[in-house]
Amino acid sequence: MRILKWTAACCLLSILLLDLSGCAWGSGPDVQPVAEPVPKPSAGQPADPAAESQTPERPIVLGFSQLGSESDWRIANTNSIRDAAREAGITLLLENAEQSQEKQFEAIRSFIRKKVDVIAFAPVIQSGWEPILKEAQQAGIPVILSDRAVDVRDTSLYVTFIGSDFYEEGVKAGKYLLDKMRDVPGPIRIAELEGTVGSTPSIDRGQGFRDTIRSRADLEIVSSAPADFTMEKGREVMRAFLKKDGKPPHVLFAHNDDMALGAIEAIEEAGLAPGKDIVVISVDGTRKAFEKMVEGKINCVVECNPLLGPLIMQAAKEIMQGRTLPKRIASPESVFTEEMAAVEVGNRKY
Ligand code: AHR
Numbered sequence: 001m002r003i004l005k006w007t008a009a010c011c012l013l014s015i016l017l018l019d020l021s022g023c024a025w026g027s028g029p030d031v032q033p034v035a036e037p038v039p040k041p042s043a044g045q046p047a048d049p050a051a052e053s054q055t056p057e058r059p060i061v062l063g064f065s066q067l068g069s070e071s072d073w074r075i076a077n078t079n080s081i082r083d084a085a086r087e088a089g090i091t092l093l094l095e096n097a098e099q100s101q102e103k104q105f106e107a108i109r110s111f112i113r114k115k116v117d118v119i120a121f122a123p124v125i126q127s128g129w130e131p132i133l134k135e136a137q138q139a140g141i142p143v144i145l146s147d148r149a150v151d152v153r154d155t156s157l158y159v160t161f162i163g164s165d166f167y168e169e170g171v172k173a174g175k176y177l178l179d180k181m182r183d184v185p186g187p188i189r190i191a192e193l194e195g196t197v198g199s200t201p202s203i204d205r206g207q208g209f210r211d212t213i214r215s216r217a218d219l220e221i222v223s224s225a226p227a228d229f230t231m232e233k234g235r236e237v238m239r240a241f242l243k244k245d246g247k248p249p250h251v252l253f254a255h256n257d258d259m260a261l262g263a264i265e266a267i268e269e270a271g272l273a274p275g276k277d278i279v280v281i282s283v284d285g286t287r288k289a290f291e292k293m294v295e296g297k298i299n300c301v302v303e304c305n306p307l308l309g310p311l312i313m314q315a316a317k318e319i320m321q322g323r324t325l326p327k328r329i330a331s332p333e334s335v336f337t338e339e340m341a342a343v344e345v346g347n348r349k350y
Pocket of ligand 1: 074147229257283284
């Protein structure tokens with residue numbers, strides 16, 4: 001049944017990709033077709049790596065500012081972008097900002113100086129992007145947002161946003177918890193490991209989760225703190241949660257797998273059994289998290305798909321052809337529970 005679901009999700013992605021290669025973007029349930037005309041590529045301004053020739057065969061040059069390498073999800077995302085660029089024959093200029101918005105500004109400015117055809121970036125936080133996006137717009141370079149959103153009033157500053165629906169991921173985590181606890185009397189204490197402060201996944205997952213569990217007044221978030229999406233911080237913050245008031249939480253909601261894996265170590269150090277004494281819910285769906293689910297140490301993983309490379313490359317191509325793209329492209333994603341982990345673990349690609 002779950003394999004069928006997964007296969008269906010893959011098919012949906014393939015259909016989306018097929019749609020991308022045609023004249024119009026897909027408009028299935030995962031794609032919101034809010035289309036806007038794409039800014040024309042800057043005529044007569046060849047990017048440095050491919051200088052001079054402006055023939056139709058000249059490879060597209062894409063500047064991509066990756067926000068960092070904090071998690072297994074991020075590594076898979078970067079690899080997907082690299083592989084997809086190679087397969088699409090797109091020249092990729094890739095910069096790692098190591099969690100610094102300043103470094104992302106520098107990378108984007110360097111792409112503007114090099115006169116790349118398209119700029120894409122994964123914004124580390126939501127705010128503060130308007131000035132740099134205006135610089136790109138003034139240079140006539142179209143921008144694709146990848147993975148995370150930006151908080152700007154003028155949405156014409158970017159062409160499209162390709163990534164997951166983080167709010168929905170939080171809702172899925174909340175629904176799993178409501179179901180898991182349906183026969184368990186409250187009060188139920190929940191600890192939450194948040195991601196990077198000010199980042200879209202952290203804000204939206206937290207909100208979706210809260211909005212969903214609100215239907216049960218005896219579910220209470222007693223501890224909540226950022227752990228930067230890393231395993232080390234997940235371990236450290238969970239240790240602090242466990243020491244806090246001598247009462248361990250009944251539930252851990254970790255905003256990503258890496259933090260959940262660190263927290264599992266802290267729970268075991270404290271002599272407790274993750275997945276049993278403390279229900280563990282995570283987001284991403286990495287192979288390592290699936291292995292822990294098979295061991296019964298994680299109860300549920302909400303999938304967040306990092307394999308965005310093919311969608312980004314297709315978008316870059318369509319932009320260069322002057323086509324119209326939807327403003328929002330969301331990837332299809334599933335929820336996996338401990339019952340299905342053993343069957344699914346072999347299918348994980350990252
Ligand atoms: O923006 C996506 C999030 O960032 C992933 O859930 C997390 O693992 C990553 O670091």
